[in-house]
Amino acid sequence: MSERKEFRDLASPDEAHDAIASLDLTPDPETVPLREARGRVLAERIDAAIDVPGFDRASVDGYAVHASDTFGADEADPARLELVGEVHAGEAPDVAVPEGSCAEISTGAVVPEDTDAVVMVERTDRDGDDVLVRTSVAPGDRVMFAGADVAAGERALGPGTELGPREIGLLAALGVDEVPVRGRPTVGIVSTGEELVRPGDELDSDAGQIYDVNSYTTATAVEAAGGEARLYPHAGDDYDAMESVLREAAAECDLVLSSGSTSASAVDVIYRVVEERGELLLHGVAVKPGKPMLIGRMDGSAYVGLPGYPVSALTIFRTFVAPAIREAAGLPEAQTATVEGKMAVAERYGEGRLRYMPAGLVTDGDGETLVYPVDKGSGATTSLVEADGVVAVDPDVEYLDEGESVDVQLFSPDVRPPTLFGVGEDDPLLSELLDDVSRTQRPRYLGVGSREGLRRLRDGVPDVAVTSAPGEVGIEAEELGAWTREWGLVVPADNPENVEDLGDLVDRDLRFVNRTSASGLRTTLGNAVADLAEERGVDRHDLVDAIDGFDAGTRAHESPARRVLAGKADAGLGLRATADRLDAGFVPVGEETVRVLANPDRVGKGGVAAVREAIADADESISELAGYGRPE
Structure with a gap:
């Protein structure tokens, strides 16, 4: 057995920040096309090479005039000017406008050299070949002079400017087609563990495989912080595999981020790879979540090892790594709230x-x-x-x-x-109702089961709790609505074991999949078993002990059915609606009522009102779900 590597003395959070700050993540600057510059940071100052605008420009549709010809004009006594021509945007003026005359002009057109103002068309009338100007204007009115926006030689944008739509618009106005920007730190993402499978590939849950979450959450977080993420194949837990992928990433990236294999375990070898290929600056931080963090250098690249659990990995990244990436990319400190x-x-x-x-x-x-x-x-x-x-x-x-x-x-x-926070039993109809509520509200629902939902409602946390537990709930609550659902045993489509009722689970050697104890449906099953025990004149616990799998349980309403269809059980606790959706067989046992209960202090919230309305209007959805109905 290999020697177990214990954590070194845990570093403080400040020491972890200092260690990451000591790493050099800054990439070389680069030049990118203007169209690809959004979100990038200027690496150097850009001066205007031209005037913007490059000519005296009309800011309205109207008439180019000599301002002095309009002095004293008003509605009652307009100035009469001879119309001598017109000027359109994008064309050089080819008309002379002597005093006492004017030229029709479009917005954005070049103002003729011998005029000094523009009268908006709304303050004029036409009288044959003359224009009646019913207002007086001063020199420069309705004219944007050359260089008024940006003058040639003027500092347009400085280094460190983050480029958004406005800045890119200015650069386009200056004729800039390529932009010098700060480089984005290239960050290699390496998830470790033999159990990882990339989304889209086939998953073998029996072998303990799980989908690789960290590669995708971390890569997305890197890009949000201003870095460029590169995903590498996940590394196994042996030294050679780990060293190979980490060295490849280090050769190509400014920073390597790994997740997993950082805790004090015999199979965790990353710290040895880092120590042998570079320098390990820190191993372990006094923070939760995220105690098993590594910081070091390897083959000229910076290295940070994140914890394996997704919540821990993302929390540590956000707290310690993201600020360093933003700084290297030249981005300002993240806007926080x-x-x-x-x-x-x-x-x-x-x-x-x-x-x-x-x-x-x-x-x-x-x-x-x-x-x-x-x-x-x-x-x-x-x-x-x-x-x-x-x-x-x-x-x-x-x-x-x-x-x-x-x-x-x-x-x-x-x-x-969220404008609606609900907890409790999971249910197919409830999912549809929440979809309806989502059109006008921001609901959040946690399927924690009836028992836990009622406990949380008792504690005053959620707005509503959904329960299928029978009887009085023992807490003050307002019922928003209810529905019934048929429950029983989900079996394979052809019911090969000829399961007929609950008694078969007791009397025969059948494999059964139950729900967790938090589920109201499991409580309903327990009551049915108690009724069966009373009929037989035996103790309820004797029947429970006789059912293979009764004490174990799965959390979601489809889980037992899916295990049955996968051949892992002969029967599972479930709903007729579930069996119908999955094309499974169904042995009916009974019916239970699902109730939506509201915190009395929250019934005035918009989200709660929306749920009440959705339940009241759910007749069509109820009719489309097998085994569903309204309480009598």
Whole structure:
């Protein structure tokens, strides 16, 4: 057995920032076509080589005049001028305009040399070959003189300017077709682990394979920070494979980012590759998530090793690496937004490390912002989209109290709290209702199950909870609506085991897939098993023990059916609607009611009202789902 590499003394967050700042990520400047310059940063000053505009230009449609010919003119006593010709945009004037005359002129046309003002057409009338001017103008009125926008030799844009539509428009007006810009740091992305599979390739879940999340989230984050991301094949956990891909990336990139294989484990070899090919500056940071971070240099390239879990990797990248990439690209510090809110629930923490707590936002009935922890564990990919930002919790803080004021660093300035926050049972009809609500609202829904949904509603965090748990819920809530759904056992299409009812699960050697204990549907099943036990005059636990797979469970409503169709079980707990959608067989057992309950203090919110309306108008959707109906 190889020697286990323990973490060195954990560095402070400030030391990690300093270590990354010591790395040289700055690329050479480059020249790009103007059309490709959006978002780039000028590497040097650009001076105007021409006047903009390059001629005296009419700013309105009207008549070019001698201003002195209009002095004293008004509506009652207009000046009469002879019309001697016309000037169009894009043409050189070929008309002489002596005093006492005028020339019709288009917006953007060259003002004739012997005129000094333009009268807008709305203040004139035609009288045969004459023009009646019903206002007086001063020299220069309605004329943009040559160089008025930018004069030749003038400093147009300075180095460090980020190029957006306005700046590119100015450069186009100056005739610039190529732009000297700061180079973008090239960042090689390497995900490590034998279990990784690229999206689009076939996944073998039985072998513990998972899709490669970090390559895509990290690459996107690199590009958002102003870098150029390059994805490399994922590296295995042996030294030779790791060294090969890291050396290739280091030879081609300014910075190499790896994720995974950075924790203190016998199979983690990256730190040895870095030490042997360069210098390891730091191994381990006193921060959560993200303790196992590496910083170093390798083959002339900078190197940062991110944690393997997606939430941890993205949090560490955003906190430590993104600022360095932006600086190297010459981009200003990222626009950040911080909102203040009150903790919706209490949160304990006492590990002595700086913690970046993923947090979600919700507004209460008065429009005040509440903050709740979003923490399914670092390995939960969905935490990436369920959180709105992070709360930095100091190492010496062990407890955040309910109602305590905290600052949330939003993931982007345009983040807004959802107008509807719901939790609870997952359900096919509910998904359709949320789609309807999305047309006018910003809903967020977490399928945590009936039990957890009711607990969170009791704590006052969500706006609504969806439950199929029977009986009284034991909390104050307002029902927004309800529907029924038929449940039973999902079996293969031809029902090869001839499953007829719940008794077959008890009496025969059948493999069964249940739902998790948080699911209201599992509670309904448990009640049905209890009824069966009463009929047989036996203890309920005896029947539960006799069902192979009853104690294990899957989270989502389709999961048992999919396992059955994959040949991993003979029957699974599910809905008729699910069996119908997946072309599976179905053995009916009963019916349960799904209720949508609202926090009484939130019923005035627009999102809650939208859900109530969607349920009331759901008859067509209910009729299209097998086994669905309205409560009697």
